[in-house]
Amino acid sequence: MKGSLLLILLFLSGIVLAYTNILPAQWVTHYNMTHWALLALIFCVGFTIGSDREIWQKFKNLDRRVIILPLLTMIGTLSGGLCASTLLPYSTSDTLAISSGYAYYSLSSIIITDYRGAELGTIALLCNIFRELFVLLLAPILVRYFGKLALISAGGATTMDTTLPIITRYCGRDIAILSVFHAFVVDLSVPFWVTFFCTL
Amino acid sequence: MLSVITCMISGILLGFIFRKKRFRLMGRLVTPFVCILLFVMGIEVGGDPELIRSLPTLGGVALFIALCVTLGSLICAGLWERYLKKHPKP
Numbered sequence: 001m002k003g004s005l006l007l008i009l010l011f012l013s014g015i016v017l018a019y020t021n022i023l024p025a026q027w028v029t030h031y032n033m034t035h036w037a038l039l040a041l042i043f044c045v046g047f048t049i050g051s052d053r054e055i056w057q058k059f060k061n062l063d064r065r066v067i068i069l070p071l072l073t074m075i076g077t078l079s080g081g082l083c084a085s086t087l088l089p090y091s092t093s094d095t096l097a098i099s100s101g102y103a104y105y106s107l108s109s110i111i112i113t114d115y116r117g118a119e120l121g122t123i124a125l126l127c128n129i130f131r132e133l134f135v136l137l138l139a140p141i142l143v144r145y146f147g148k149l150a151l152i153s154a155g156g157a158t159t160m161d162t163t164l165p166i167i168t169r170y171c172g173r174d175i176a177i178l179s180v181f182h183a184f185v186v187d188l189s190v191p192f193w194v195t196f197f198c199t200l
Numbered sequence: 201m202l203s204v205i206t207c208m209i210s211g212i213l214l215g216f217i218f219r220k221k222r223f224r225l226m227g228r229l230v231t232p233f234v235c236i237l238l239f240v241m242g243i244e245v246g247g248d249p250e251l252i253r254s255l256p257t258l259g260g261v262a263l264f265i266a267l268c269v270t271l272g273s274l275i276c277a278g279l280w281e282r283y284l285k286k287h288p289k290p
Contacts, residue, residue, distance in 0.1 A: 007238045014242020015252075025247020033240045039207045041233040046211020047226040051219040063284050072276045080272020084265045098262075099269045122254050126262035127269075129245070134270050136238065146278040153277030154270050161204050162237065165230045180208070 004137045058174030070185035073153040093200040100193035101128040102156030108194050115198035139166045159183040
């Protein structure tokens, strides 16, 4: 919990510092710092997975039936999106297109801006950033009340990059390979789902 | 996405090759990198004035959809985990 508070604080201070121009955002976007930080992070996580001698054994001991997790993520996400659309002034296909970003905000918002304009694109961007932040910042609470598989599912397409270290911390390393597999499947499905709902 | 996968696979391979050396450093670097990532993510969001300006109007809608989809997937996967625990494989 203390770690999550630190992350919230860092995220908010980043926003404030950039917005007030104390820290110009150009150097971040120009050098693509988020991308490099992500790659460094992924390399370290990969290294710890590779050097863990028991990890394959742990993975083999997992119940085989967890393999359908990506499917459950899609079912859960789209039903959540369907519920949301009944209370929103946007069409069902629009809401489902936004939902099927699965926290992969960069790609989904680009596709949606392309098909449906800037307003929905911005909502998609914000919505999927929020989803990623929920997992990054609330992981310990989510694991306690919903379980380990649920945390991976909530992470959507990000469970092999940004949210992977958080997931391995709160769910254990034996679930890391499942997390990577989950993100891989969901990731590949994002362009398909988003374009599908945009062209409906 | 390709660069992410390349980085992960090369990390796993190097980790596997050097598994006997017991590099503790890599595991310790993860938390600082998560902190850096969140900080630069914040800077990127804060440095986009249009995004910040649209927060009051579009942010609520986005937050609502995000809550619904996250809860949906949490419940769906949570129920499956509960089912698996109740019916363990023989």
